[in-house]
Amino acid sequence: MLIGYTRVSTDDQHLDNQRSALRAAGCQRIYEEKISGAKRARPELNKLLDHMREGDVLVATRLDRLALATRDLLELAEILNRAGVGLRSLGEPWADTTSPSGKMVLTVFSGIAEFERSLIAERTTAGRLAAKSKGIRFGRPPKLSAEQIALGHRLSSEGTSVREVARMLNCHHATLYRAIGTYITPADSN
Template sequence: MEERDTNTPDLFTGRMTFGYARVSTTKQGFEGQIDDLEAAGCNQVFADKVTGRHQNRPELQKMLNKLRAGDVVIVTRLDRLARSTRDLLALVEQIHETGATFKSLSEPWADTTTPAGKMVMTIFAGVAEFERSLIAERTEKGRQEARKKGKHLGAPKKLTDEKRAALLELLAAGKQPGEAARIFGVHRTTVHRVIREEESKKLRRNKD
């Protein structure tokens, strides 16, 4: 993780041009990205190294916190900023909410500093929203068809009724949840869920 900072705003407009770079392994370097961003006129470059499952990007957040109206955010490629379409659109929207604009050096159409670029990104967002609506509609239609056919929705049961009864007998006999989980080949959370469900049933019966 590193940061290059000249911190010199445009003398005429007072705006800042921020660059953002990201690499996914500790063995990769930022040099190529940072050189391109500085050549594009970035006053300050933020860079994150995101390794393995560690998804925190402190430099990105630091840059977003600095944004003011009129500033520009530049990346060398869209995949340096986001890992998915949804992530990209959310981050671009966050940038726009500050009054700043965004552009990618490798994807000229992704440039909200121009009217044409704004229009393309708006269309892009609309297509993504349309796609999400279609997926939601197909999912709901599938659920309705499954319910009509009497199919079980959701995750399959890990314990049959017979195994559940046997598990409860073991617990009543003094077995610990962890030991019972090993015997039945299920996760300990499954055993604790069964315990909670049984306690809820007892409470309801007592109320009745």
């Protein structure tokens, strides 16, 4: 079954031309929506994906109707491939996963996207290591300062309960237990 998908970005745009092209291509059912292609959560596209069955073909007038970013398009193509569903673009004849050449082109694009993701991961790792070497700390800022941890350690070692100290420091007792557990006294740091 050929199932069409039409999309325009704003309410004042019309779907008529896309609808006509999809009907002429033989689409028995057409899902339509007026929403930005940059949004990943699109209700009609999600309904379409839920409706599709193995052997169906998703047809769009152009690939940018399905996704604006290459990565999003490749993710969609992979979802369709896993479900045994084809993908065809009327405006880009090379984008037809029901043909051997279309599958090959999409495979090449997928390989390029995977290569790009691995380069991004390498650059991210290198950037994080460089930042750490400069003393930049990642993650959530600590709830307690070094002075508060020292005070908490001193008060709890003098007999005040950890829960009471945590109330004084306005933190959860588990936070204080973790901080005290890693506390290094000034004498230990010498």
